[in-house]
Amino acid sequence: xxxxxxxxxxxxxxxxxxxxxxxxxxxxxxxxxxxxxxxxxxxxxxxxxxxxxxxxxxxxxxxxxxxxxxxxxxxxxxxxxxxxxxxxxxxxxxxxxxxxxxxxxxxxxxxxxxxxxxxxxxxxxxxxxxxxxxxxxxxxxxxxxxxxxxxxxxxxxxxxxxxxxxxxxxxxxxxxxxxxxxxxxxxxxxxxxxxxxxxxxxxxxxxxxxxxxxxxxxxxxxxxxxxxxxxxxxxxxxxxxxxxxxxxxxxxxxxxxxxxxxxxxxxxxxxxxxxxxxxxxxxxxxxxxxxxxxxxxxxxxxxxxxxxxxxxxxxxxxxxxxxxxxxxxxxxxxxxxxxxxxxxxxxxxxxxxxxxxxxxxxxxxxxxxxxxxxxxxxxxxxxxxxxxxxxxxxxxxxxxxxxxxxxxxxxxxxxxxxxxxxxxxxxxxxxxxxxxxxxxxxxxxxxxxxxxxxxxxxxxxxxxxxxxxxxxxxxxxxxxxxxxxxxxxxxxxxxxxxxxxxxxxxxxxxxxxxxxxxxxxxxxxxxxxxxxxxxxxxxxxxxxxxxxxxxxxxxxxxxxxxxxxxxxxxxxxxxxxxxxxxxxxxxxxxxxxxxxxxxxxxxxxxxxxxxxxxxxxxxxxxxxxxxxxxxxxxxxxxxxxxxxxxxxxxxxxxxxxxxxxxxxxxxxxxxxxxxxxxxxxxxxxxxxxxxxxxxxxxxxxxxxxxxxxxxxxxxxxxxxxxxxxxxxxxxxxxxxxxxxxxxxxxxxxxxxxxxxxxxxxxxxxxxxxxxxxxxxxxxxxxxxxxxxxxxxxxxxxxxxxxxxxxxxxxxxxxxxxxxxxxxxxxxxxxxxxxxxxxxxxxx
Numbered sequence: 001x002x003x004x005x006x007x008x009x010x011x012x013x014x015x016x017x018x019x020x021x022x023x024x025x026x027x028x029x030x031x032x033x034x035x036x037x038x039x040x041x042x043x044x045x046x047x048x049x050x051x052x053x054x055x056x057x058x059x060x061x062x063x064x065x066x067x068x069x070x071x072x073x074x075x076x077x078x079x080x081x082x083x084x085x086x087x088x089x090x091x092x093x094x095x096x097x098x099x100x101x102x103x104x105x106x107x108x109x110x111x112x113x114x115x116x117x118x119x120x121x122x123x124x125x126x127x128x129x130x131x132x133x134x135x136x137x138x139x140x141x142x143x144x145x146x147x148x149x150x151x152x153x154x155x156x157x158x159x160x161x162x163x164x165x166x167x168x169x170x171x172x173x174x175x176x177x178x179x180x181x182x183x184x185x186x187x188x189x190x191x192x193x194x195x196x197x198x199x200x201x202x203x204x205x206x207x208x209x210x211x212x213x214x215x216x217x218x219x220x221x222x223x224x225x226x227x228x229x230x231x232x233x234x235x236x237x238x239x240x241x242x243x244x245x246x247x248x249x250x251x252x253x254x255x256x257x258x259x260x261x262x263x264x265x266x267x268x269x270x271x272x273x274x275x276x277x278x279x280x281x282x283x284x285x286x287x288x289x290x291x292x293x294x295x296x297x298x299x300x301x302x303x304x305x306x307x308x309x310x311x312x313x314x315x316x317x318x319x320x321x322x323x324x325x326x327x328x329x330x331x332x333x334x335x336x337x338x339x340x341x342x343x344x345x346x347x348x349x350x351x352x353x354x355x356x357x358x359x360x361x362x363x364x365x366x367x368x369x370x371x372x373x374x375x376x377x378x379x380x381x382x383x384x385x386x387x388x389x390x391x392x393x394x395x396x397x398x399x400x401x402x403x404x405x406x407x408x409x410x411x412x413x414x415x416x417x418x419x420x421x422x423x424x425x426x427x428x429x430x431x432x433x434x435x436x437x438x439x440x441x442x443x444x445x446x447x448x449x450x451x452x453x454x455x456x457x458x459x460x461x462x463x464x465x466x467x468x469x470x471x472x473x474x475x476x477x478x479x480x481x482x483x484x485x486x487x488x489x490x491x492x493x494x495x496x497x498x499x500x501x502x503x504x505x506x507x508x509x510x511x512x513x514x515x516x517x518x519x520x521x522x523x524x525x526x527x528x529x530x531x532x533x534x535x536x537x538x539x540x541x542x543x544x545x546x547x548x549x550x551x552x553x554x555x556x557x558x559x560x561x562x563x564x565x566x567x568x569x570x571x572x573x574x575x576x577x578x579x580x581x582x583x584x585x586x587x588x589x590x591x592x593x594x595x596x597x598x599x600x601x602x603x604x605x606x607x608x609x610x611x612x613x614x615x616x617x618x619x620x621x622x623x624x625x626x627x628x629x630x631x632x633x634x635x636x637x638x639x640x641x642x643x644x645x646x647x648x649x650x651x652x653x654x655x656x657x658x659x660x661x662x663x664x665x666x667x668x669x670x671x672x673x674x675x676x677x678x679x680x681x682x683x684x685x686x687x688x689x690x691x692x693x694x695x696x697x698x699x700x701x702x703x704x705x706x707x708x709x710x711x712x713x714x715x716x717x718x719x720x721x722x723x724x725x726x727x728x729x730x731x732x733x734x735x736x737x738x739x740x741x742x743x744x745x746x747x748x749x750x751x752x753x754x755x756x757x758x759x760x761x762x763x764x765x766x767x768x769x770x771x772x773x774x775x776x777x778x779x780x781x782x783x784x785x786x787x788x789x790x791x792x793x794x795x796x797x798x799x800x801x802x803x804x805x806x807x808x809x810x811x812x813x814x815x816x817x818x819x820x821x822x823x824x825x826x827x828x829x830x831x832x833x834x835x836x837x838x839x840x841x842x843x
Contacts, residue, residue, distance in 0.1 A: 004359075008363060010356065011363045012363070015363070015364065022364070024328065025325045025328055026367050026371060028321045029322075029325060029364070029415060030371035031321070031727055032322075033369055033373070033375075033411055034376045034379065035314050035318070035376075035724070036311075036315065036318050036372075036407075037372060037373060037375070037380075037404060037411075038379045040314075040404060040407050040408075041376060041398045041400065041404045042383045042384070043308075044404060045398045045399065046300060046303055046307055047307060048403075050293045051142075051208060051293065051294060051295045052202070052205040057291075058107075059248055059249075059251075059295070060106060060249055060251050061089070061246070061247075061289075061290050061295070061296060062109075062248065062288070063088065063287075063288050064086075064087065064089075064090075064285040064286070065086070065087050065285065065288050066283055067283055069283045070086040070088075070282070070283055071276065071279075071282040071284060089246055089296055091243055091244075091247050092240050092241070092242060092244070093244075093245060094240050094271070095240075095243075095275060096109070096245050098267065098270065098274060102270070103263075103267065104263060105259060105260040106264075107249045109141075109249045110142065110248055111134070111138075111222060111247050112132060112133065112208050112296075113132070113222070113244055113245050113246060114130070114131075114132055114216065115130075115132060115133050115220075116130065117129065117130055118130075118131045118190050118698070119191060120176075120188055120189065120190055121189040121696070122186075127176060128698070128699075129217040130216050130217050130218070131218045131220060132208070132218070132219050133220050133222045133224065134152055134208075134219055134221070134222060135222045136154035136156055136158075139151025139152055139153075139167075141249070142208070144205055146167065146200055146202065147202045148181070148183065148184055149167070149199035150167075150198055151199050152219060152220075157221040163221040164193065164195050164224070165195060165197075166190065166196070166220050167199040167201060168200055168201070168218055169205075169216065169217045169219075171397070173200045183197055184197060185197065185198075190218065190220070191500070192694045195224075204399075208248070208296060209295045209296050222245075261286070261287055261289050264287040264289065265286050268286070268287050306717065309793065313466060313469060313720075316462050317724050317731075318411065320459055320463060320731050320732070321415075323459045323735070324734055324735045325419040326418070326420075326422060326423060326455055327738055329419060329423035330423045331738060331739070340353055357420065358416075358417075358421065360420070362413070365420075368412070373405070373408045376400075381397060381398055383398075383720070386719055387712050387716055453739060456739045456775050456779070457776075457782070459735040459779065460736070460775070460776050461780075461783040463729060463731065463732035463783065464782070464784060464787065464813070464816055465790070466728040467728060467812045467815065468784070468787040468791075468808055469725070470722045470725035471805075471808035471809075473717045473718040473798075474718045475801045476717075476798050476799045477718045479799055479800030479801060480646050480714060480800070481711075485536070485646060486641025486642055486650070487578050487641050488577035489703040489704050489707060491673060491674060492671065492672055492702060492703035493680055493703070494668055494700070494706060495668070495669055495671075495684060495697050495700045496697075496698045497666070497688065497695060497696075497697065497698070499512050499666070504665065506662065507592070507662075509664055510659055510661060510663070510664050512691070512692070513658065514569075514659060516531070516667075516687075517530070517531050517569055520669060520687045520688070524683070525675040525679075527674070528571055528574055529569070529575060529669060529670065530570075530572040530575040530670050531669050532566050532567065532572065532658070532668050533666070533667060533668075536566075536576070536642065537642050537643070537644070537645060537646060538706055538710065539645055539710045541564050542565055542566065543562050543564045543651075544562065544563070544621045545561070546608065546621065547561075547621070547622070547623045548609075548617065549620075549631060563604055563608075563652045563653060564644075564651045565621075565654050565655070566643075566656075567656050567660075567661050568655050568658060569658060570589075570590060570657060572585075575670055575672050578638050580638050580639075581602065581638060581639055582613075582636060583599070583634070583636030584636045585599055586599060586657050590660065591657070591659050592659055592660055596630050596633065596656070596660050597634075597635045598634055599635060599636040599654065600634055600652075600655075601650070601653045601654070602637060602650075603640050603650045603653065604653060607652045614634045614637065615635065615636070616633065616634065617633070618632060618633050618634070619632055638655070641653075645710045646707065646710065681700055685697050713797075714797070714799070732820070732823075733819050733820070733823040736775070736824055739775070740768060740771070740827040740828070741830070743768070744768060747831075751834050752836045753836070755834065762832075765829065768824060768828035768831050769825070771824075772820055772823075772824030772828075773821060776816065776817055780817060784809060784813060788803070791803030791804070
């Protein structure tokens, strides 16, 4: 122990004697370790963390599998219906109830559903919070022990609206109530409904969806879902046609997965036939029982690949930092050869010196690790901040747990060994007599510097890969921002309204929406307003069957054609600045008593009416006589505009007047005004309150903010990779500067003799710059090849840019070469200032 302490003390003295080296090495490693800690914290939270309940490994999630004809009439959940292999993570409420009654192979089944964001009012202060609806047995089965009060009980989950209670998250408790202990019994208004707080969840509980970007803040009984988000018919708990509930249970000892699935499939078949009419061409789904320790994480699968790519890029930054420090250590070890020779001449063994040098490396890594750990802790929520919507509620925090600490400690230890082992081994490999000679440094400079130059070329290669990757993602964002959405986004403010079923039954719902539209239109400064069932470029869409009058009826084999649609107000096209190319747009005369009409876009007209004028043609959205769907006449053709996202090709779309809809409880209002959104919003709230004082205005944002949200992943990647690229450039410049400065110091005598023999100082400068250019050029070539080989992995994440984009590759190459020459210019200039007489006297 005394010997180890001596090594540490000596290492500290050595690091203090070289403050420049210490600062550069620690800063390089700390930034790289901090970057990796931040990325790993996010990956751990999104991909590996279990739900915060006891014995999470016992949880089992139920999902459905089937073919393209699987019986699911409509669904709200993660999954895909069609394309020969269908899957879904949702069940209807009646099917869930039947499964629960028949279940003998799992513990009691629970149901839950993410209800999105809701407006919350507390003492006159408005909040936006995310809500999750849970069954009455949820807290018991999940074994959640609230920090205060109680959880949701079976008695709270009776008839719709019977249990007006809510459990809040620990974070909402602190943000809205300051952590006051008397919070139990307080009343908050969620939407139009007053709810009594009965409990506070423990801090480590993050919801039943471990990878969710928004951790629920409010937990309500399942029976309240239809009250808070008032739908029509199917949203009632008894509605058999909407598949919207996620279902889980706990494994029972001695019951295998195959046994559980076989038993549950029998129960599912009976439950479906008891609640839904099975058509002749529909096939029955089958239940799949899978690991539920992370809750319902279907939606996180699409984040797995981007997260692994981020981890790989962060790992390259760490490798680059290790190469940089290793290069500095090599130069430092060469400069200390005489010291090592003296120590070995005095009796020190090679193992003793190797241990001393490794102690210095590990101490350097430990200092950097502490700094990197602090940086990672402070920046752990960076990625969630880049991904979070600016207007939706829901907490998302990345915990800093022992997994992250262990990861950082392992990375710190590994870096100390990686960048310290080779320089330490080389420093102890010199012969004692050679090391003690005055001119030994010059005699061995070529062999010693070759490894350093190879390391610098490796650094440049990694830097090239990182810079080119960042260029591809930055170009992707630039391409997306340059896409014309097909409408004028500037000057549009959006907000959403949900009408409670109890106060706005059919057909008062549609009339209520129209009254709100008229009230908003009267706000000073508003030049246009329209309601719509769908906001444009919001990342989701509504679509349905499209049957043209007189066209052949699709068979089971040919299937039906689909089109996107939106129910909109009469001034939709003028408000959104979407041109009408033929016929007319919608107007205020298109009401519930007038013939049903629609405006179609160019894409739909070309698909369904090629070479034919569609004006006056009719279609409908169902061909089933029992649905009694009316024929809709096409009265106009509008220009194409993007519907779901800027990435997609323009979908075939039709627009119908919302006033002709049988029912419509939710709407998004698009308001055009030259006034800033912050100035306009209070007036919009007052206009809505004039119609209904208890009606909350939700999700207020501008249209540009709505568009930007659909590009969050691309923007996050562009931001992070640009940061990686910048760090890589700095590290590469430090590496090139270090090796060229070391080379110049080793060749002082050579340059002095050349100058004494008549060489021009510009020639000396050119020698140094050419050497740097060769090193950087080799690294850039290797990095470009690596980029071309690996860029195919991210091709699906790019837009408007090919993996071999010449602009990105050329700009990155020129930038790296230019910075490499700039970094080597100072050592090159220093070489020209050598005094020939002084150099020859030393020789």
